[in-house]
Amino acid sequence: MVETLLLGRWAEDRRISRRLVLDPALHKTEGLGTIEHRARAFEQLQILVDAGAIQRPYPRELGGQDNHGGNLAAFEEITTADPSLQIKAGVQWGLFGSAVHHLGTARNHEEFLPGIIGFDVPGCFAMTETGHGSDVQNIATSATYDPATKEFVVHTPFRGAWKDYIGNAALHGKAAVVFAKLVTQGVDHGVHAFYVPLRDDDGAFLPGVGGEDDGVKGGLNGIDNGRLHFDHVRIPRTNLLNRYGDVAEDGTYSSPIDSPGRRFFTMLGTLVQGRVSLDGAAVVAQKIGLQIALTYAMQRRQFPTAGGVEGVLLDYGRHQRRLIPRLATVFAQSFAHEQLLRTFDDVFSGRADTPERREDLETQAAAFKSLSTWSALDTLQECREACGGAGFLAENRLTSLRADLDVYVTFEGDNTVLLQLVGKRLLTDFRKRAPRDAASTAKFVAAQVGVKLADASGIRRLGQTVADRGSLAASVTDLHDPATQRALLAGRVDTMVTEIGLRLNTAGKDRARQAVLLNRSQHELIEAARAHAELMQWDAFTEALAAVPEGDTRRVLVWLRDLFALGLLEQHLDWHLVHGRLSAQRARAVSASIDRLVARLRPVVPQLIETFGYEPGHVRAPIALGEEQARQDEARAWFAAEAAAGRLPEQEKKPRA
Amino acid sequence: MVETLLLGRWAEDRRISRRLVLDPALHKTEGLGTIEHRARAFEQLQILVDAGAIQRPYPRELGGQDNHGGNLAAFEEITTADPSLQIKAGVQWGLFGSAVHHLGTARNHEEFLPGIIGFDVPGCFAMTETGHGSDVQNIATSATYDPATKEFVVHTPFRGAWKDYIGNAALHGKAAVVFAKLVTQGVDHGVHAFYVPLRDDDGAFLPGVGGEDDGVKGGLNGIDNGRLHFDHVRIPRTNLLNRYGDVAEDGTYSSPIDSPGRRFFTMLGTLVQGRVSLDGAAVVAQKIGLQIALTYAMQRRQFPTAGGVEGVLLDYGRHQRRLIPRLATVFAQSFAHEQLLRTFDDVFSGRADTPERREDLETQAAAFKSLSTWSALDTLQECREACGGAGFLAENRLTSLRADLDVYVTFEGDNTVLLQLVGKRLLTDFRKRAPRDAASTAKFVAAQVGVKLADASGIRRLGQTVADRGSLAASVTDLHDPATQRALLAGRVDTMVTEIGLRLNTAGKDRARQAVLLNRSQHELIEAARAHAELMQWDAFTEALAAVPEGDTRRVLVWLRDLFALGLLEQHLDWHLVHGRLSAQRARAVSASIDRLVARLRPVVPQLIETFGYEPGHVRAPIALGEEQARQDEARAWFAAEAAAGRLPEQEKKPRA
Incomplete structure (x- = not known):
């Protein structure tokens, strides 16, 4: 199920x-x-x-x-x-x-x-330059049309414009899609994509093409990343990938999209699937990592417990806290990814290819990819540490997966840049609803700032007043109410965006001042985008629950969803306190409630891992395939046999004081 | 200076x-x-x-x-x-x-x-077993004395007792110090160390010795870690390292330390230098990492700013927030490490080898090693991400350093275990001062719990009341007062320990109940230990400032110390709010103040890096040695020349709406 x-x-x-x-x-x-x-x-x-x-x-x-x-x-x-x-x-x-x-x-x-x-032509996607990564709009490679020969001349003007970090470039690429500024009739029409042959059948660079190897990397060393540069390389006019812009034989430029800006973003938008798939890959890697670390944690014993027997790692309070909340997070991310995939398929199948749906796709992809790829590094590292020295061995895969996934947080759009895009979209939405005249703004501000906000912004309907409710138990129950959870998560996004938006509004039409204020708010804006992404993950988890009938399974999934929500509240507890959304007493209930949920989920961890559906051939780490259990069993049997045979030495007595 | x-x-x-x-x-x-x-x-x-x-x-x-x-x-x-x-x-x-x-x-x-x-005998330190890492006391290798031949018989009883993750074991080790339970005359005297030859001059294992290679690891692959096992291997009686325990020819055991427990911890205590040196190494690695990322951040340009010129990364608000607080942390860790080194030297030189100083040494080493090695992974990762794709290339060293330092957080004592040791020491101190009778405890509890605590526990002397002070500026000034900073940091440690201590006291003499409560508090206890370690780092930084005369240098160092302190407050803001130590308004001032300090420190970053004293031969990453600046200069010169020659194409105009 x-x-x-x-x-x-x-x-x-x-x-x-x-x-x-x-x-x-x-x-x-x-x-x-x-x-x-x-x-x-x-x-x-x-x-x-x-x-x-x-x-x-x-x-x-x-x-x-x-x-x-x-x-x-x-x-x-x-x-x-x-x-x-x-x-x-x-x-x-x-x-x-x-x-x-x-x-x-x-x-x-x-x-x-x-x-x-058919893979007869291994190729490259030559977009990034040494000098420009996430800022694709400012790459410097050019493709200038020459009507005399009906060719484009692809050229790299300086070292910073070399294509860099390009997969298949160092060795295997026979051709590349090269992104370059299209210039014809003396006009630069912005970035377009061109099909450029790179190497002959013997693997030698064609005339005018050059490059070098990026060498060893922090991971993903199965890929031959490298650099490419072009010295007036001529390609046929028809090698322009001409869906969004074309050049006629005489050099006349035409495009179905008039605005150069919109054209650029439309072209880039078609390439969103990289981000979508990285989000999914990050979820897969975390499932494998958690399956390894949790399996080991249920077999490995260390330090004698009260009864004299050594405890299983996952029965230690700290160990539960390290791994089980991350299990909840990966469920949330898994459901969020499924939504993203559906949005992606809606748009790319043409079934629902509307501007709004495309915008959703961009936002979801940027938001989910950022959170899940960072989460993958964090989870895999926690898993590796939770397995101690065994976690550091390559055979147990955790360090290897982490090293390979490291670059996921900066490629296909640097996470920091992607979250800014999400943040800017939130600001755009804010501007649509924010008041424009001074009087209404003053009222708006008064309603939003300080402790009063808790009353003014609809939080009252949660049934919480700023004052303590008197009973710890009562507040815990509330925190398990999905309406409360959502209101707290959504209220945080709204308030963060409003605070930044109002600050930016103080600049009026002074663009330089706007830029200064935006830069000063950059850190906060990214945090607001993260909060928005977390809310979307929570929504996805909660929507997935709708398909699950009442019963034990549903109960466990609800615990997981609650753990995810409470984990988010705990992470941002300071914010909720400062903004009067949670009282000090209720805030204390958050951590206590997490402890309880984690303990409640502990016994069903084996079943939860099983829902991932991975077989030993996917997991492959010896410590997660029974090796540790066999060692524990052998050790216990040995001690039992020695004791039975009376062969165990006495322990040295403590001297009397 | x-x-x-x-x-x-x-x-x-x-x-x-x-x-x-x-x-x-x-x-x-x-x-x-x-x-x-x-x-x-x-x-x-x-x-x-x-x-x-x-x-x-x-x-x-x-x-x-x-x-x-x-x-x-x-x-x-x-x-x-x-x-x-x-x-x-x-x-x-x-x-x-x-x-x-x-x-x-x-x-x-x-x-x-x-x-x-002289390195004629490359050797191993064979303590850890596959089945027991940080829990050395429960290893299972035995060394049983045979008075007939005056030899110890070293033996590995089962697979879990193989020595594992042992450096030099796979290949180069000719001998090993093997930790094993010393058994003589039918009594187990606990773990002792024995010198055991492993390999002959041709590199072949001696009779009875066996082992295998640990294979590839997540890092540190220059070291041949491996496993060792012993099948009734006989060594002379005199191969027992006999400072803390000896066996006479007839098999009589003797030790200068009567208590087996104290003997064990004394023996382990002599091996503390591993932890001390890892703390120092983690500081060194962070300095190199930050020097690379900050240098790159001051040369690399990306995205057009308000003026149309591309901005230097370190002028972006988020980028400052990512790197500059970590610079402050590494200064704190550097000063803390210097104190640890002095404590270590005091004890090991015999100049001040007292039980109290040894205890300080243990606590400092456990606390600082845990925080700095975790910090190293965090800092190196942030540095690598801040350098984007260039940060992922091995030549720029960040991924490589991070991979190699990964295991520092679990070897020489797993950080989680080490912090528990620190936490348990804090609880021991608490027990010395906590009231024992019910009436005083009730009073003690009343004084410690809830909002009242802020008044009852001496925080009043900081000049803060729980109510807002009315002026944001006034509270910021206070947060820059070292007495306020210390009181907040120290008050947190005291309160956390008190809360846990009182909870454990409720178990009375019921040891099983105590164990359950301790396990439930494990997560909190570790956080308390971390808070204590942070306080010690803050103290070290502040003490180091005492040696700096008034002037610009001192002013900058004070900013750095304040940034370190405010960073800690921001990280634990929820705690300070819940416990009524900071009002919501003052809590807001923390983040605002960090933003200001970071901006103030931005211009002196080059000088701060210079104080590390590393030369290009230590740094070695091309992106930190002028490569990026050269590319930026070349690109600007090219654009200027093209513009001067009238060769730059026009930009396509936006169509009129």
Whole structure:
């Protein structure tokens, strides 16, 4: 039941992918040298092609299935095999192929997609430059149209404009989708994408193309990231991926989107699937990590407890606090990701491709990807520490997964930048509802600032007054009420955005002053965006509960959802106190309530892990596959036998004082 | 001035070590295979011996200098070259050699130390077992005395008792100090240390000895960690390191310490230098990391700002918030470490080897090591993310340092376990001052619980009442008062410990109930220990300021100390609010004040980094050595030249609405 819920709408695609990645040929070999790991990942991509694992998103006429959501669901599960394999496949089909698919037209598809889909043409997605990462709009590579030869001339003007961190660039890429400023008839029309051949069949760079290897990285060393530069490289006019902008033979530029800004963001918007899939991959990696650490924690014993027997790690209060709340978080993220996948599929299937839905997609992707990828690093690290020295061994996978996922927090949009985008969207919404004249603003401010806010902003309907309610038990019950939880989470977002919005309004139309104030509020704005993302995760969890009938299962899931909510309240307790949303007494109840929920969930941890549906071939860490239990059993048996045989030495007596 | 302050009492030892590690032969080669990295680290150890870099702590009669503090200071600086080199040297001389030195007597020293110091006998410190890490008292390897042959028989009874994660065990170790339960005349006298030969000159295991390789790890792959097991291995009676326990030829056990418990902790106490040095190494790694990320942040430009020019990263509000408070923390940790080193030297030089000073040493080492090693992971990760894709490249060192330092948080005592030790010591202190009869306890409780506490516990002398003071400015001034800062930090520790202590008291003499309550309070107790450690760091910073004369330098250092203090208040703001120590209004002032301090410190960041005293040969990351500045300069020059020549294309105009 819960397993099906977690598998989501594309359960079958996930199952097929999970079966496929049980193949040891697809698994990461820990400790492989960079050269060997790159070669292995390259060969693994062909296995994926041969298994029909990567064709889902492409058009039916080119052997695909037009299955966008299912494609990402299947793709995310590859993380369990090797994140390098996942990302290398993502470079080839999710970025390189997807750019041709979504930024190109039928002409481009026919010419380029078959080679990409079949992996005859391993390729690159050459967007980022050494000098510009998340700020794509300011890259400096140019593609200038020459009507005399009907070619574009792709050129790198200086070192900072080299394409950098590009997967497949160091070794395997035969071609690239290169992002460059399109210049024709002396006008710069902004960033467009061009198909540029890179290497000949022997792997040598074509004339004018150059590059270098990015070398060893903090993780993902199965991917040959590198740099590329172009010295007046000529490509046919038709190598422009021309869905959103085209140049006629005579050099005339045309586009279905008039505004250069909107055109740019529309083009970038088609590439959102990278973010969506990273969100899913981060959830998968956390499930694997938690399954390893929690299984070990239920078998490993350390330090004698009151009864003289050594305690199982997960029975220690601190250990429960370290791992069980993170289990609740990964459930929330899993449900949130499922919503994101549905939004993505709605838009990309064309079933509901509206500007509003696209905007939802952008916001959800930016918000969820940021939170889940950061959470993955935090969770995997906590798991590794919770397993002590065993957690540090590569064979137990936790350090390896963490190292590979590290870059997820800054690529496909740096999390800090993405949350700012979310924050700015929240500010835009605020401006639509904020008063504009001074008198109403004053009233608005008075209502929002200080302790009075608690009464003025609708919190009263939660049944809480600022004063203590007198009874600890009563307040705990309230905190378990979803309406209370939501009001607290949503109220925080609203107030944070309002505070920042009003501050920015004081600048009036002075743009320089606005910029200064925005920069001063940057830290807060990002925190507001995070709060918004957390609220959306809570919503997703709560909506998922709607599908679960009353009973034990539902009860456990509600505990998990409550633990997630209370965890958020505890993290931001200072804010709720300062803003008069929680009294000191109720605030104390938050931590006490978390302790109780964690203890209540402790006995069902095995069942909760089981709902992930992963097999030993996905988990693979020896400490999570019975190795530790066998050692514990052997040790106990040995002590029992020695004691029975009277062979145990006496303990030295403490001397009498 | 500040540089001298940071270098501390053993400045000269640090300087000598820093000069030595400029030798590229000692530097980590990123991306080296495990086999090659192990071989390289092995050879590097001989370089250290030949340079006289490791002899400092040993007795003068054996070529040493009896210089304990200086030894660790010099040793910590090796982290800049390669943490694997540092830890492999630590295994040989800080653990293996040090165990013989401090647990052995002259007889052991003469026989074993020359080979260890000269590196003719690479060796292991075989304490941890697969089944027991931080809980050393319950290891299961035994050494049973056989009076017939005057030998100890070292034996591993089951798989869980294999020695594990042992440096030098997989490959290079020719001998080991093995920790085992000493059994003689049918009595188990607890854990003692034995010198056990492992391998012959060809590197083959001696009869009865076996083992295996731990394989690839999450970091520190220059060290050949492995497992060892013993099948009735016989060693001479005199291979017992017999300072704290000896066995006569007839099998009679004797010890200068009667209590087995105290004997065990005394023996372990001699091995504290590992923790002390990890604390120092974590500080060194953070200085390198921050120097890299802050240098890059002052050169790297991204996103156009109000003036149209791209902004330098460190001028963005969020970026300042990410890095500058961590700079303040590393100053605090640096001063705290210097105090720890002095305590360590006082005890180990015998100059002030009292039980109280030993206890201080244990507490400081456990507290500071835990906080600084966790902080190192956090800081290095933030630095890596702040450098984006460039931060993920191994050449820029941040991921590499982080991976290598990962295990510092669980080895030489798991941080969670260490903080519990600190917490238990705090509870012991509490019990000495807590009332024992019911009436006084009731009064004590009334005074401690709820809002009233703010008045009852001496906080009133800070000049704050629970009510708002009416003026934000006034409260900010107060928060910059060191007496206020200390009272808030210290008051938190006292109250947390009191709350836990009173709760445990309710169990009376019921030991099972006590254990249950202690386990329920485990999470809080660890947080209390952390709070205590933070207070000690704050004290160290403030004491260091006493040596700085009035003037600009002092002013900047005071800002840094204030930033450290306010950062701690902000982290625990919820606690201070719930306990009525800070009003909502003053709590708001904390964050505002941090923002102001961070902005004030921004211009002096270059000077602050300079006080670390590291040279390019220590930093080595290309992005921190001018590479980025050169790229920025080139790009600007190119744009200027193109503009001057009229070669820049026009921008496409936005269509009129």
